[in-house]
Amino acid sequence: MDCKENFEIKKLTSFKVGGEIAKVYFPENIDEFLEAIEKEPNAFVAGNLSNVLVSSDGYDGAVILTKKMDKIQFDGTKVTAGAGVRGTKLSKLALENNLSGLEFMVAFPGSVGGEVFMNAGAHGQMIADVLKSAKIYCPEKGLITLNNQDMKFSYRTSICQSKPYSVLEAEFKLCKKMTEEIQAKMDENLSFRLNKQPSLTLPNCGSTFRNPQGDSAGRLLDEAGLKDFKVGGVHVWENHANFIINDNNGTSLDILTVMYEMYKRVKDKFNIELKPEVRFLGGKNEKEVEICKILYQK
Numbered sequence: 001m002d003c004k005e006n007f008e009i010k011k012l013t014s015f016k017v018g019g020e021i022a023k024v025y026f027p028e029n030i031d032e033f034l035e036a037i038e039k040e041p042n043a044f045v046a047g048n049l050s051n052v053l054v055s056s057d058g059y060d061g062a063v064i065l066t067k068k069m070d071k072i073q074f075d076g077t078k079v080t081a082g083a084g085v086r087g088t089k090l091s092k093l094a095l096e097n098n099l100s101g102l103e104f105m106v107a108f109p110g111s112v113g114g115e116v117f118m119n120a121g122a123h124g125q126m127i128a129d130v131l132k133s134a135k136i137y138c139p140e141k142g143l144i145t146l147n148n149q150d151m152k153f154s155y156r157t158s159i160c161q162s163k164p165y166s167v168l169e170a171e172f173k174l175c176k177k178m179t180e181e182i183q184a185k186m187d188e189n190l191s192f193r194l195n196k197q198p199s200l201t202l203p204n205c206g207s208t209f210r211n212p213q214g215d216s217a218g219r220l221l222d223e224a225g226l227k228d229f230k231v232g233g234v235h236v237w238e239n240h241a242n243f244i245i246n247d248n249n250g251t252s253l254d255i256l257t258v259m260y261e262m263y264k265r266v267k268d269k270f271n272i273e274l275k276p277e278v279r280f281l282g283g284k285n286e287k288e289v290e291i292c293k294i295l296y297q298k
């Protein structure tokens with residue numbers, strides 16, 4: 001199996017930030033994943049790193065990246081996708097097969113595994129609406145299959161966030177529709193995104209904070225005056241205050257410093273503690289560890 005030591009991760013992250021990772025495994029299928037996790041039971045499992053901020057000082061542990069687990073199989077209205085399949089690709093293939101249900105993934109930079117883990121969603125749809133079952137690696141039992149109910153989906157979360165579960169494959173139940181109808185929905189979603197979210201030409205990690213119940217993190221951050229707030233090479237996007245853009249070779253510390261300011265100003269003004277949607281991988285830089293203790297309350 002492909003395994004790299006002291007691997008410079010920066011280019012693979014959507015934030016274009018991150019130092020050396022001690023070991024990175026790139027399994028191509030479930031058997032290779034099992035081999036990797038047996039060697040590295042504490043490995044951090046990730047997909048396309050579109051929602052992870054990796055420390056510029058690197059990470060001493062092992063990472064398993066599922067990018068190459070990218071098999072897709074259509075069978076009637078059912079589609080089975082490996083953890084590493086990109087959401088965008090899956091939605092386009094569903095369109096080609098006249099299958100509706102994945103239009104919301106049209107410009108998703110994440111992998112199926114990351115999307116199931118996060119219960120990713122947009123445009124009023126989310127993974128929980130279409131997932132039939134997921135093949136999961138569970139350290140205690142090995143390979144298990146969980147159905148939609150077992151996954152305990154709710155807003156941007158699944159059972160995989162409270163248990164050490166890795167998503168290896170997902171089965172989606174779609175429905176037949178006319179190509180034109182599916183295409184129209186995808187076009188509508190795409191044009192909404194082009195106006196409301198930064199594209200990946202501006203390195204970013206999607207929404208920085210989760211929406212608090214009944215409110216919008218973007219609104220709170222905007223009213224707290226965060227738009228265009230800058231530290232080092234990064235700034236809060238001028239069009240929507242819940243996005244951080246790294247367009248000037250910023251570091252992970254720049255990003256965490258901005259996140260802390262966002263958190264603090266909203267707490268001071270509204271007495272609401274925002275919770276990060278972006279995950280952090282690091283631990284070697286003391287200042288970062290201190291900020292993470294507050295942001296992630298660990």
Ligand SMILES: Cc1cc2nc3c(=O)[nH]c(=O)nc-3n(C[C@H](O)[C@H](O)[C@H](O)COP(=O)(O)OP(=O)(O)OC[C@H]3O[C@@H](n4cnc5c(N)ncnc54)[C@H](O)[C@@H]3O)c2cc1C
Pocket residue numbers: 014044045046047048049050051052066083108109110111112113114115116117118119120121122160165166167168197198199200204205206207279
């Ligand atoms: C430009 C942009 C737009 C975005 N738009 C949206 C959006 O509209 N809606 C939305 O919900 N999100 C959005 N995101 C955020 C992100 O794409 C999603 O959270 C996505 O689900 C992350 O997938 P990933 O493969 O990149 O996961 P990663 O970033 O690699 O990992 C994210 C988390 O998932 C875990 N994980 C990843 N793969 C697995 C696996 N196989 N098994 C277990 N755990 C795993 C990781 O440990 C980590 O904690 C956007 C991000 C960007 C950069």
